[in-house]
Amino acid sequence: MTDQPYGNGGPHEGYGPNQAYPQQAYPNQAYPNQAYPNQGYQQPYEDPYAAQQYTQQWQGQTWETQTHQPVSAPVTSAEETAYLPPQGYAAPPAGEPAAAPAPAPDSEYGPATVGGNARITDAQRARAEGRSPIIEPGMQPAALTALLGLLLAGAAAVGTYALLVPLVALQAVTAAGWFRLNGMWPARQGIALGFAGALAADAALLVSGRSPAAILGTLGVWVLLALVLQLRSHADPDERMYGLMATVAASALAIVAGGYLAADADAVTVGAVGVAVAILARALPLPTPASVVVALLAGAGAGIAAGALTDLGTPAALLGAGAAACALIGHRVASYDYPSRFVHFTAGVALPLAAAAPAVYLLGRALA
Numbered sequence: 001m002t003d004q005p006y007g008n009g010g011p012h013e014g015y016g017p018n019q020a021y022p023q024q025a026y027p028n029q030a031y032p033n034q035a036y037p038n039q040g041y042q043q044p045y046e047d048p049y050a051a052q053q054y055t056q057q058w059q060g061q062t063w064e065t066q067t068h069q070p071v072s073a074p075v076t077s078a079e080e081t082a083y084l085p086p087q088g089y090a091a092p093p094a095g096e097p098a099a100a101p102a103p104a105p106d107s108e109y110g111p112a113t114v115g116g117n118a119r120i121t122d123a124q125r126a127r128a129e130g131r132s133p134i135i136e137p138g139m140q141p142a143a144l145t146a147l148l149g150l151l152l153a154g155a156a157a158v159g160t161y162a163l164l165v166p167l168v169a170l171q172a173v174t175a176a177g178w179f180r181l182n183g184m185w186p187a188r189q190g191i192a193l194g195f196a197g198a199l200a201a202d203a204a205l206l207v208s209g210r211s212p213a214a215i216l217g218t219l220g221v222w223v224l225l226a227l228v229l230q231l232r233s234h235a236d237p238d239e240r241m242y243g244l245m246a247t248v249a250a251s252a253l254a255i256v257a258g259g260y261l262a263a264d265a266d267a268v269t270v271g272a273v274g275v276a277v278a279i280l281a282r283a284l285p286l287p288t289p290a291s292v293v294v295a296l297l298a299g300a301g302a303g304i305a306a307g308a309l310t311d312l313g314t315p316a317a318l319l320g321a322g323a324a325a326c327a328l329i330g331h332r333v334a335s336y337d338y339p340s341r342f343v344h345f346t347a348g349v350a351l352p353l354a355a356a357a358p359a360v361y362l363l364g365r366a367l368a
Contacts, residue, residue: 137348177347267364274320299324
């Protein structure tokens, strides 16, 4: 079977099945080799229907199939509309800034996507409008913080080993919450490293007779360990630095929370009660300045009430107010920059108590 002749060196000049090749363009003689370098001398088909027969039965490769990719079929309507934006969203005219789409009514914490989903969170809208992207944890995380604080206060009155149970839970939630607050999830290695540092600090405190030097020593060792682990990572330099800072901060917060174990039992009781009451007051639906003042006063009042049951007496008001002030700082940190419900129920619960641990230890020693 032979190839069909080309006209003027181009592929498939495009004669129809019932149209004969024009005799003036293709005379009854063999084609020269220089016009068709890949073919020998051959006679054209005189019968157009014979050419049609051979054309319909052609199975070989031609110049077009050897050098060109086959044309794909048209995209179906479903594929054409798979990446179109949702109806109702129009692109702004050229030169005008794009306005953020309106969020769905029930998407306060829902993630915003770029694959055609126009929903955004309140924090993202606030940042786009130049406002502070702050969402406070609310009453439910505050209630969990108060419950954990009361457990710390009651366990401290029972004994040192009873205090370990709520303290270890606080340290675990602190490490996990800090990583999620920084947008790093899952980060099992960093969370495990921070929690392991907290357990090592607790063990060192028990062995050393609750000496605060055990906290500082463990913190120094864990910073060095986190640095070594990040240097062995194969991630990008920016990602390694970000992971190093998050790991060091999570470990430091979890280890510093062990200050409840180093502090006097009466100071732990007063400080934990002050944090519990202050955080509940902070969650009340009040303006922020008024809420902060009410929370500090509530912490001082709770310190006085708890101090009446201990040997601290009246100076317990200062301890309660100091612990409440540190707890409000931790509460504010847990509200910063794109918080989610998981952040609120981890960092929002643990950071107020973890941030108050140094104040409980220092003020407890000063007032003892």
